[in-house]
Amino acid sequence: MGIKAIQEEIVDEFSMFEDWMQRYEYMIELGKSLPLINEKYKTEDNIIKGCQSKVWVHAELEEDKLVFTADSDAIITKGIIAILIRAFSNQKPQDIIDADTEFIDEIGLKEHLSPTRANGLVSMVKQLKLYAVAYQTQLN
Amino acid sequence: MLDVLKIRNDFPILNREVNGKPLVYLDNAATSQTPQQVIDVIVDYYSRYNANIHRGVHALSQEATDMYEQARLKIQAHFNMEKSHEVIFTSGTTHGINLIANGFSSIIKEGDEILVSAMEHHSNIVPWQMLAERTGAVLKVIPMNDEGELLMDEYDQLLSNNTKLVFCNHVSNALGTVNPIAEIIKKAHEVGAAVLVDGAQASPHIKADVQQLDVDFYTVSAHKMCGPTGVGVLYGKDEWLNKLPPYQGGGEMIAEVTFEKTTYADLPHKFEAGTPNICGGIAFGAALDYMNNLGFDEIATYENELLEYATQKLLQIEGLRIYGTAKEKTSVISFNIEGIHPYDIGTILDKLGIAVRTGHHCAQPIMDFYGIPGTVRASFSFYNTKEEVDKLVEGVERARTMLV
Numbered sequence: 001m002g003i004k005a006i007q008e009e010i011v012d013e014f015s016m017f018e019d020w021m022q023r024y025e026y027m028i029e030l031g032k033s034l035p036l037i038n039e040k041y042k043t044e045d046n047i048i049k050g051c052q053s054k055v056w057v058h059a060e061l062e063e064d065k066l067v068f069t070a071d072s073d074a075i076i077t078k079g080i081i082a083i084l085i086r087a088f089s090n091q092k093p094q095d096i097i098d099a100d101t102e103f104i105d106e107i108g109l110k111e112h113l114s115p116t117r118a119n120g121l122v123s124m125v126k127q128l129k130l131y132a133v134a135y136q137t138q139l140n
Numbered sequence: 141m142l143d144v145l146k147i148r149n150d151f152p153i154l155n156r157e158v159n160g161k162p163l164v165y166l167d168n169a170a171t172s173q174t175p176q177q178v179i180d181v182i183v184d185y186y187s188r189y190n191a192n193i194h195r196g197v198h199a200l201s202q203e204a205t206d207m208y209e210q211a212r213l214k215i216q217a218h219f220n221m222e223k224s225h226e227v228i229f230t231s232g233t234t235h236g237i238n239l240i241a242n243g244f245s246s247i248i249k250e251g252d253e254i255l256v257s258a259m260e261h262h263s264n265i266v267p268w269q270m271l272a273e274r275t276g277a278v279l280k281v282i283p284m285n286d287e288g289e290l291l292m293d294e295y296d297q298l299l300s301n302n303t304k305l306v307f308c309n310h311v312s313n314a315l316g317t318v319n320p321i322a323e324i325i326k327k328a329h330e331v332g333a334a335v336l337v338d339g340a341q342a343s344p345h346i347k348a349d350v351q352q353l354d355v356d357f358y359t360v361s362a363h364k365m366c367g368p369t370g371v372g373v374l375y376g377k378d379e380w381l382n383k384l385p386p387y388q389g390g391g392e393m394i395a396e397v398t399f400e401k402t403t404y405a406d407l408p409h410k411f412e413a414g415t416p417n418i419c420g421g422i423a424f425g426a427a428l429d430y431m432n433n434l435g436f437d438e439i440a441t442y443e444n445e446l447l448e449y450a451t452q453k454l455l456q457i458e459g460l461r462i463y464g465t466a467k468e469k470t471s472v473i474s475f476n477i478e479g480i481h482p483y484d485i486g487t488i489l490d491k492l493g494i495a496v497r498t499g500h501h502c503a504q505p506i507m508d509f510y511g512i513p514g515t516v517r518a519s520f521s522f523y524n525t526k527e528e529v530d531k532l533v534e535g536v537e538r539a540r541t542m543l544v
Contacts, residue, residue, distance in 0.1 A: 024487075
């Protein structure tokens with residue numbers, strides 16, 4: 001499935017929630033249940049700095065697709081990471097470079113991707129795209 | 141007794157909603173809200189007599205200068221400073237600290253020792269580290285115990301004839317501890333060291349008397365005491381202020397300028413280069429009037445009541461730990477719930493319209509001391525109510541249920 005289709009699927013899922021409580025409960029569930037990264041990749045190098053919650057991101061190429069794993073020590077942040085990974089991981093680097101993140105707004109989590117929010121998610125998205133650019137260059 | 145419900149009517153912002161819920165503002169240690177009386181002064185300034193000060197011969201300039209200088213006198217009186225030129229207007233506490241750190245560059249020598257307390261805000265650590273790097277001086281730390289109280293015996297051990305400067309906050313922003321600054325100052329003076337006290341967090345709760353404290357420098361920000369952001373005051377004993385070199389060059393701070401030589405203006409203008417935050421200074425004076433009309437004793441009594449009520453209620457929540465349990469505390473509660481990241485609690489509280497601070501509170505060494513990434517900090521002001529404390533407690537309980 002392409003990034004756009006996955007994003008639409010996520011938007012559909014979230015449209016079933018009636019209020020913020022349900023949305024957050026869902027994200028907390030996502031945050032609690034998913035093992036998002038191999039412990040050995042939770043290194044200082046993979047930390048996105050300057051945020052209240054720690055965010056780790058790791059990327060590797062599998063054939064022509066980029067696979068992301070990530071984690072956070074804050075559970076709501078981790079829930080959003082789970083959503084971002086679902087949308088962006090296992091995709092071709094060029095598609096990741098071209099993709100937008102407006103679906104986050106549509107599912108009512110816009111504030112978490114505000115550039116001024118100190119949770120590391122904006123930097124994380126930037127980091128995903130930087131990895132995609134780097135690996136795209138490698139593929140070329 | 142404060143009539144809190146009546147007082148709340150002075151603060152228009154307290155009527156607003158956040159995320160569809162009435163705002164519960166418990167981030168007062170970050171910045172306090174502004175009463176209508178102060179907002180009116182700001183509007184009045186820009187509506188009637190906005191002009192540059194100390195220079196113009198025209199009526200508006202004279203009016204603005206008079207009002208600005210009146211504010212200086214109010215600040216002098218509030219902190220019981222001996223002379224009005226000991227009031228240096230700054231952009232805030234951080235500016236005041238940097239001004240002194242910079243000034244001491246020419247006084248501090250290699251091998252001199254600078255003491256800072258273990259519970260300082262980054263703004264009272266970094267400038268001294270920079271000073272130590274520039275001069276070759278040694279920075280030493282006065283440690284604290286688990287309750288968040290300074291170890292005064294250790295302080296005694298650290299003091300020596302090499303000690304030239306001691307820096308300490310009056311009240312810790314992250315823990316709320318009221319430090320024994322009178323004793324700290326007295327002991328520092330016994331070895332000939334100067335003391336700078338960061339009064340930013342104390343100033344909304346405690347009326348400091350700089351002469352009685354015999355403190356060398358005391359610095360505050362207006363926005364912590366119902367005034368606007370971007371303005372503050374540095375107090376310095378005039379013998380020190382005369383000794384220290386100017387911080388920034390520019391207009392206002394000179395007596396005479398030729399390309400060969402400049403002579404500096406007298407105090408306080410020597411340290412007030414450029415056009416200051418005129419409106420901010422005047423509004424700071426109005427904010428002090430507002431708080432003094434309420435009365436600092438009454439404010440402290442009421443805030444202590446809120447602190448005790450909130451502490452007792454919060455401690456009933458399973459797994460909740462309070463950081464900073466000093467005997468002498470202002471109305472600040474820093475806490476965590478076992479197994480939950482403070483950021484998550486802050487996010488849920490925000491959804492409920494409750495404003496708290498989360499994170500390391502610009503005091504990473506304190507967080508390292510406790511081995512935590514940060515805390516949730518609720519800080520109460522005289523306009524908060526027990527009902528708001530109840531909402532906080534319900535919100536934290538709800539967050540805990542969702543997150544555990």
